[in-house]
Amino acid sequence: MVERTLRACRFESWRIVSLIGVAGGLVLAWKEGVEVQIVSKKEYYIAVTVKDLSNGLNWGLIGVYLNTNEQVRAGQFQELSATIQQMQNEMIVMGDFNAIVSQEEKRGEGLKSWSSISNFNNFIDGSSLMDLGMVVRNFTWSNKRRGEKQILERLDRVLVSNSWLHTFPTNTVTRIQENGSDHAPLLLDTSPQIEKSKRRFKFQQRWCGVEVIRGVITEAWNSYFEGSAMFVLAQKLKLCRHRLVQWQQISKFNSKAYIEEILKKLEELRETGINGGIEVEELENMLEDTYGREESYWKEKSRIKWLKEGDNNTKFFHQSFQSWVRRNKIWKLEWNDGSFATSRADIALVAEEYFRDIFSSTNSTDPEVEFEDFLPKVSSAMNRRLLWPVSLE
Structure with missing residues (x-):
């Protein structure tokens, strides 16, 4: 059977x-x-x-x-x-x-x-x-x-x-x-269709020690904008974000890719019999620095604060981040009829409908009627004093 x-x-x-x-x-x-x-x-x-x-x-x-x-x-x-x-x-x-x-x-x-x-x-x-x-x-x-x-x-x-x-x-x-x-x-x-969404920009801690970043931010911050103080601040922050994204796209600051590139160069030198010297030492120092940046990056994404950097915990931080993503991802939301929405578009519709319902009024009557029995706590004389113009005295 x-x-x-x-x-x-x-x-x-x-x-x-x-x-x-x-x-x-x-x-x-x-x-x-x-x-x-x-x-x-x-x-x-x-x-x-x-x-x-x-x-x-x-x-x-x-x-x-x-x-x-x-x-x-x-x-x-x-x-x-x-x-x-x-x-x-x-x-x-x-x-x-x-x-x-x-x-x-x-x-x-x-x-x-x-x-x-x-x-x-x-x-x-x-x-x-x-x-x-x-x-x-x-x-x-x-x-x-x-x-x-x-x-x-x-x-x-x-x-x-x-x-x-x-x-x-x-x-x-x-x-x-x-x-x-x-x-x-x-x-x-093992390979579901992933609905890609626009990635949110986030400044990375590992950028702090990079001199080029200081120049990118300084140039963007010194740009001139007209308008209120808050408008100017918002525009400068926006320009800094755009410039940093552009820099990230053209720079070789992808630690994982850079690590593979350094390891390849070291392997090529060792195959030719070069196991020491200034070039090897420089590459090994670059590799150590890049490993540190990679660990810092995954530590920041994993939200783990109780381990110190420098202990070669990159793999642990990466696994912690993956676990955090799985815990915090919204996999489903329930419709009013008890069925479940699982696609990104349907989940968004369920959330939109829920908040529309709780923030929409179901009673269109005049609310002033409900306050008729309330006694005023501020008398007319108190109100006049509160409305007096402010003086230096």
């Missing part, structure tokens, strides 16, 4: 972990365009390595369906951790974990045991994984009941390593509507 369905869906190959009685069972299927190698499998997981033939990228994937029993699941977490460490790839671990990371991931009667929550969080942290979250709804499992007896939980998710997230930074996980099952399917898209 399963294989007939897979063929009907035009899958090229698959691996199946059979049911144990009426529980469990896993299917991993793939189409052409990828090479899949089975690393290991048990009754609750399939571990594979995947190679994308279109770009040559490799990563590890573990599909899971963990036990509902907390003690059994704790042992499965330990085995999965060992498998992840053994594979040493950019990793995805996804499926039904039968566990939640906090009580907020459950709605309905009863609470999950704190030991179950702690075990799951320890597995995620110990394996250096990150939850990608999901778009549309907050729960993936339902007991299919209504009213007070309904229970909703987020049992399914996609966990990834930091290195995988660095390779696929613009990914999305979408919860698809369930049909017949008590679980909702999840769709991971």
Whole structure:
């Protein structure tokens, strides 16, 4: 039955972990365009390595369906951790974990045991994984009941390593509507269509020590404008922003690109047998300075203030920034009819409609009627004194 369905869906190959009685069972299927190698499998997981033939990228994937029993699941977490460490790839671990990371991931009667929550969080942290979250709804499992007896939980998710997230930074996980099952399917898209928006200008801290920047700002600030003081200030700020953007576009201040250029020059010198001397020393000093600027840039974007610069924390700051972006991105907004808007245009319409409603009057009657019973606190004599012209006395 399963294989007939897979063929009907035009899958090229698959691996199946059979049911144990009426529980469990896993299917991993793939189409052409990828090479899949089975690393290991048990009754609750399939571990594979995947190679994308279109770009040559490799990563590890573990599909899971963990036990509902907390003690059994704790042992499965330990085995999965060992498998992840053994594979040493950019990793995805996804499926039904039968566990939640906090009580907020459950709605309905009863609470999950704190030991179950702690075990799951320890597995995620110990394996250096990150939850990608999901778009549309907050729960993936339902007991299919209504009213007070309904229970909703987020049992399914996609966990990834930091290195995988660095390779696929613009990914999305979408919860698809369930049909017949008590679980909702999840769709991971590694290259979704990104709606580009106009980037907001922001002065970067790493520019402060650049002499050219001082000249760009001085020239723009000394420009002459006519008008009020606030108008002149606004125009000077605007001109400074435009000049800095122009400078940024033509300068070689992209730290990442500049680092690659310096490393290439050093490698060329070393291939010719030059491992020391003034030229190598100058390039190494430039490389150290550029690494410092790159770290400063990602620290500023990540909003992390408790680590000092100079400790080679560039990768940490970059990952912190990516995590911050995912947390703060508006993935969806709910319409009045309960459906969800997920595209940028629809999200904007939901927000616009919401604020229009709360700032629009629903009662067009004269408001003066409501103030008729209010007694005045300022007498006529007090009002005349308040309106007297101001004098030096």
